[in-house]
Amino acid sequence: MPVQYSKNIRFIFWLALVVSYISAIVPQDVAPTLGDLSDKTLHFLAFSILTFLLFLSYRLALRKGIFFLLFYACFIEFSQYFTPNRCAEWLDIVADSIGIAIGLILYAGYKKLEEICENS
Numbered sequence: 001m002p003v004q005y006s007k008n009i010r011f012i013f014w015l016a017l018v019v020s021y022i023s024a025i026v027p028q029d030v031a032p033t034l035g036d037l038s039d040k041t042l043h044f045l046a047f048s049i050l051t052f053l054l055f056l057s058y059r060l061a062l063r064k065g066i067f068f069l070l071f072y073a074c075f076i077e078f079s080q081y082f083t084p085n086r087c088a089e090w091l092d093i094v095a096d097s098i099g100i101a102i103g104l105i106l107y108a109g110y111k112k113l114e115e116i117c118e119n120s
Contacts, residue, residue, distance in 0.1 A: 013058075020046045021079075039092065046099065047098075048100075048102045048103040051099065052106050052110070055103075056110070069096070070100070076092070076096075077092055
């Protein structure tokens, strides 16, 4: 992966991380809505994207990456516990975990496709 491409992906990852955190701790009564998507769906989508971007931009051991993302999921819930009109829910962490798994599958598929293209 070219260095500039890698830097851009890292920037996008960190931007996505910050945006996801801010949107998670904004009080619910002032947070913008995204149509009819449920809270669990948003957690799932956010962590799928974060996982894909994390592994795309950094060469991390699988365990380290998963640990970081699960720690981040718990940190969000801890923060929401202290945020007005928000509550910490363990089911959000379940949705985050499913998102991490799907993000890993997407990343594995991307790497396989990249390998096929390089060998053609």
